[in-house]
Amino acid sequence: MVEHIVLIKFSSKTTNEQKEELIRRTLRLKDIIPGILDIQQGMNFSNRSQGYEVGLTVRFKDQTSLENYGPHPAHQEIVNFLKEIGLEDSIIVDFEIQ
Template identity: 45%
Template sequence: MIEHLVWFKLRADAPEAAKERLLAELVALKDRIPGILDASAGADFSGRAAGYTHGFVVRFVDRAALEAYHPHPAHRTVVEQHVEPISEGVLALDYEHD
């Protein structure tokens, strides 16, 4: 199983509606891309995220599913239409476990 963790630094001047739409679109990818077992997204509340404001976690069945995810049109659409317009930075980490 693969865990794909993504942190976003969303612009402070980005409208709340755009932030909420981004989170909803990210989670909806689980119904649009094969190989995703689960997905969740939300805003940081701890203040310990080194300036990253929001997080996204996706669980994939295997590495092949993760590799197919990045170029998938649904993922590219979310990145281009919802992430890039309001993001100042993105950090991702992937790991495998049983």
């Protein structure tokens, strides 16, 4: 299995409603993209986040599933929505679960 972790930082103009819509859209990917075993996303409440406001974890069946996720049209719709609402920065970590 593979764990995919994303931390997202937004522009100061991004609204909470837009962030909540992002979360709703992202969670639907489990029913659309093959190879996703679990997906979780939510608003950060820690004051240690260095400005990253939303966290995402996706557990994939294998590395091939992760590789197919990136270019998948449904994932690309999320990427485009992120850009529209003011994506400022992201940190991504991928690792094999032992």
